[in-house]
Amino acid sequence: MTKTTGAPPAVSFAGAVKTYGEVRAVDGIDLRIARGETVALLGRNGAGKSTSIALLLGLVEADAGAVELFGASPEHSVRSGRVGAMLQEGRAVPRVTVRELVTFVAGRYPAPLPVARALELAGIAELAGRRVDRLSGGQTQRVRFAVALAGNPSLIVLDEPTAALDVEARHAFWDSMRAYARRGHTVLFSTHHLEEADAHADRILVIDRGRIVADGSGDLLKRSVGGNLVSFDLAGRGTRGLSLLPGVRSVEVRGDRARLRTDDSDATVVALAELGAVRGLEVAPASLDDAFLALTARIPEAV
Amino acid sequence: MLDYLRLEVRRTLRDVGFVIGGVAMPVMMYLLFTNLGENDGSWKAQAMVGMAAYGAVGSALNTGGGVAEDRATGWLRQLRVTPMTSRQVVVGRALTGSVTVLPAIVAVLAAGGLLNGVRLDVWQWALVAVLLWLGSIPFTLLGLGNGYRLTAQTTGVTNMVCNLGLAVVGGLWFPVTLFPGWLRSLSVYTPTNRFAELGTSVTGGHAPAPGAILVLPVWLLVFGSYAVLSYRRSAGTI
Numbered sequence: 001m002t003k004t005t006g007a008p009p010a011v012s013f014a015g016a017v018k019t020y021g022e023v024r025a026v027d028g029i030d031l032r033i034a035r036g037e038t039v040a041l042l043g044r045n046g047a048g049k050s051t052s053i054a055l056l057l058g059l060v061e062a063d064a065g066a067v068e069l070f071g072a073s074p075e076h077s078v079r080s081g082r083v084g085a086m087l088q089e090g091r092a093v094p095r096v097t098v099r100e101l102v103t104f105v106a107g108r109y110p111a112p113l114p115v116a117r118a119l120e121l122a123g124i125a126e127l128a129g130r131r132v133d134r135l136s137g138g139q140t141q142r143v144r145f146a147v148a149l150a151g152n153p154s155l156i157v158l159d160e161p162t163a164a165l166d167v168e169a170r171h172a173f174w175d176s177m178r179a180y181a182r183r184g185h186t187v188l189f190s191t192h193h194l195e196e197a198d199a200h201a202d203r204i205l206v207i208d209r210g211r212i213v214a215d216g217s218g219d220l221l222k223r224s225v226g227g228n229l230v231s232f233d234l235a236g237r238g239t240r241g242l243s244l245l246p247g248v249r250s251v252e253v254r255g256d257r258a259r260l261r262t263d264d265s266d267a268t269v270v271a272l273a274e275l276g277a278v279r280g281l282e283v284a285p286a287s288l289d290d291a292f293l294a295l296t297a298r299i300p301e302a303v
Numbered sequence: 304m305l306d307y308l309r310l311e312v313r314r315t316l317r318d319v320g321f322v323i324g325g326v327a328m329p330v331m332m333y334l335l336f337t338n339l340g341e342n343d344g345s346w347k348a349q350a351m352v353g354m355a356a357y358g359a360v361g362s363a364l365n366t367g368g369g370v371a372e373d374r375a376t377g378w379l380r381q382l383r384v385t386p387m388t389s390r391q392v393v394v395g396r397a398l399t400g401s402v403t404v405l406p407a408i409v410a411v412l413a414a415g416g417l418l419n420g421v422r423l424d425v426w427q428w429a430l431v432a433v434l435l436w437l438g439s440i441p442f443t444l445l446g447l448g449n450g451y452r453l454t455a456q457t458t459g460v461t462n463m464v465c466n467l468g469l470a471v472v473g474g475l476w477f478p479v480t481l482f483p484g485w486l487r488s489l490s491v492y493t494p495t496n497r498f499a500e501l502g503t504s505v506t507g508g509h510a511p512a513p514g515a516i517l518v519l520p521v522w523l524l525v526f527g528s529y530a531v532l533s534y535r536r537s538a539g540t541i
Contacts, residue, residue: 057384078384085384090377095317096310104310108385147381157384 008071010035010155010186011056015065018051025051027210028065033188035154038181040201041190044296048210049190050088053159056188057085069155077155081109084153088160092133092140099128101143102150109151122146123176138169145173149180156180158189162196174200194288208296221291228265229290232272233280234258245271250294261286261294307387307395308402311369315403321365326406329358330414336476337419345507346478348423351415352431352502353475358407359439360470360495364462366400367446371458374451374537393447393534400443401436408435427505434501441494441523448529451537469495494522 011033018026026048033039043049054060055067058074069077077083093101102119106112119125122145127135132143141161148156158177162170177200181187191197197204198218206214206221214221234256243251247264257280262268265283272278315321333354337347373379382392412432415421423431445465449458470476472486473495479487490496497515504511 059380059383079386079388081386083384085381087377087380087384090381091375093314093376093378093381094372095314100310100313104306105385107306108387110386151385 007035008068009033010037010070011188012068013052013055013065014067016052016055016062016067017064018055018060019063020051024210026055026062029207029210029212031205031212031215033186035186036184038178038187038200038202039189040197040204041188041207042192042194042197042204042292043190043207044192047207047296049192049207050159051210052207053085053157053188053190057083057157081111081151082154083157084148084151084155085157086144086148086159086161088163090144092135092143094133095131096133097129097131098124098135098143098146101132102146105147106150109153111152112150113152115150118146118150121149121176121179123172138165138172141165141169142173142176145176153185155186155188158187160190160192162191162193170196194292198288206292206295214291214295218288221295222286222288224291224295227286228262228268229259229284229286230262230265230268230272231257231259231280231282231284232277234277235279237277261290304391304395304398307391308398311395311399312402315365315369315399316406318365321362321403322406325358325362325365325403326410329354329361329407330410332357332476333411333414334418344421347415347419348421348506349478349503351411351419351421352435352506353499355408355411355415355431355435356438356495356499356502357466357470357475358411359404359435360442360475360498361466362404362407363400363439363442364446364449364466366396366403366443367448367450368455368458368462369399370396370447370450371453371455375455389538397443397447400446401440404436404439404443408432421506423506427508431502431505434505435498438498438501438519441519441526442498444523444526444530448526448533451530451533469493472496473499475499492518494519494526497522 009032011031013029013031016026016029017024029052041049041052051060055062056069056074058078067074070082098119099115103115106115106118116125119128122142124139124142124146127139132140135143145161148158162173165173177187177189203216204218204221205212214224216224234253239251239253239258242248242258242260245260246267247262248260248268249263250261252259260268269281269283272281333350337350379392383389409432412428416428446462449461453461472490473493474482474490475495479490479496482490491514497518500515501511504515
C-alpha cells in the first residue's frame with residue numbers, strides 16, 4: 001500500500017485480530033481512514049462493530065496485528081486529546097448538570113471547544129442547567145454527543161449513536177453530527193441502519209463476522225452486487241437457465257416470483273422477452289438492503 | 304485532577320442517601336444515645352468520637368458505592384476515552400473519599416460541642432478531627448475494593464454490612480465494656496475500634512495505646528491490597 005500524503009491517516013488497522021474465547025470478534029481487519037472522512041461502520045448485531053471500536057479506542061488490545069490513530073498507538077492518541085467518543089450503552093451520569101459534565105470533559109482536552117459552542121453543536125444549549133439523569137432518552141444521547149465533541153477532537157467515534165432514538169431525535173442528531181463533520185473533523189460511526197449509513201457517510205465499511213466485506217460509497221456497494229433487480233411471475237415455469245441470461249448475477253425465488261440481480265437490466269429484459277417470461281415484469285434499482293444482504297449472506301444463495 | 308475531585312465531591316453531596324445515611328444519621332444516633340437515660344460527661348465525649356467515626360466509615364465506604372455506580376453507568380469507561388489517565392481517576396476517587404468523610408466528622412463533633420456540652424481544648428478538637436480524617440483512609444480503600452469488584456447493588460449491601468458490623472463490633476455504637484469478654488477481645492483487633500481509639504485518646508487526654516498505632520496500619524495494608532487487586536481485576540472490563 002503506498003502512502004499518498006505525508007500525514008499518517010486518522011485510523012489504520014493492519015491485520016487486527018481480537019478473539020474472545022472461541023469467537024473471533026475481529027478477524028483480520030485492514031483499513032485506513034483519511035483525515036476529514038465521515039465513515040460508517042455497518043453491520044448486524046454481533047458482526048464485530050463494537051469490538052473494532054474498542055480496539056480503535058484502545059479499550060481492548062489486539063491479539064494480533066496493529067491499530068494506530070494518527071500514526072501513534074490508540075492510547076497515546078486518546079491521552080493527547082485527539083479522540084472523542086460516544087460509547088454504546090452509556091447511561092446518564094447521575095447527579096450532575098449538563099453544563100458541569102460538558103465543562104469537566106472539555107477541561108481534560110488541550111484545545112477544547114467553548115462549552116457553549118459544544119452545547120449548541122449538540123443542540124442542547126437550552127438544557128445546560130438541567131441534571132443529566134433527569135433528561136429524556138434522546139436528550140441524554142445528545143448530551144453524550146456533546147461529551148464526545150467537547151474536547152474538539154480530530155477524530156470522533158460514535159458507537160451506534162442513534163440506537164433507541166425516535167425519528168425526530170434521529171434527524172436532529174444527524175444534523176448535529178454533520179455540523180461537526182463540516183468543521184473538517186474525522187467522524188466514524190457504527191450503525192445497523194442502512195439508510196443512516198447511506199445518508200450520512202461518505203464511505204461505508206460493511207463488517208461481517210469480524211471482517212470488512214465491502215468498502216465504498218453507498219452507490220458503489222449497490223453496484224457491486226448488481227445494479228438492478230428484475231423480477232417477474234414465474235407462472236409455473238422453472239428457473240433453469242435464468243442465471244445464464246445476459247447480465248444476471250444471481251437468481252432468487254420468492255413465492256412464484258423470480259428476482260434476478262443484473263448488471264445490465266436492458267439485456268436481461270430483452271432476453272426474458274424472448275423467453276416469453278414477462279408476466280408482471282418489474283425493473284427496480286437494487287436497494288442498499290439488497291446489497292447488504294448479499295454481502296453478508298450466511299449461506300451462498302441458491303441459483 | 305482537582306476538577307475531577309470537585310465534580311465527584313459535588314455529585315456525592317447531591318446524593319440524598321449519602322446526606323441522610325452518612326451525615327444526618329450519625330448525628331441523630333449520637334444525640335439519641337447520649338440523651339436517653341443517665342449519662343455522664345465522659346460517655347458524651349466518647350460516644351461523640353464513636354459516632355463521628357461511624358459516620359466517617361459510612362462516608363468512606365460510600366466512595367466505593369460511587370465507583371460501582373460509575374462502572375454500571377459507563378462513566379468510568381467514558382473517562383477512559385478522555386485524556387485522563389487511569390491513575391488520575393483512581394487517585395481522584397480516593398481523594399473524593401477523603402473529602403466526603405469530613406461532613407460526618409464535623410457534624411457529629413459540632414453536635415457534641417454545641418448541643419451536648421462536650422468541652423475540649425482547641426488543640427484537642429483539631430487533633431480529633433484530623434485523626435478521624437486520616438484514620439478513615441483504610442475504610443475508603445475497603446469501599447473502593449468493594450466498588451471495583453462488585454456490582455452496584457451488591458456493593459451497596461456489602462458496604463452496609465461492613466459498616467454496621469465493624470461499627471457494632473468495634474464499639475462505635477456501644478462501649479466495649481458492655482460486651483462479653485470474648486467479643487471484647489475480638490473488638491480490639493477491628494479497624495473501627497482502633498480508629499475510634501485515635502480520637503478517644505485525645506478527648507481522654509492520653510496518648511493512643513501502641514496497639515492502635517500497630518493495628519490500624521495493618522488494616523490499611525490489607526484494605527489497600529484489596530483495593531489494588533479489585534481494581535486490577537476490573538481494569539479490563541471498565
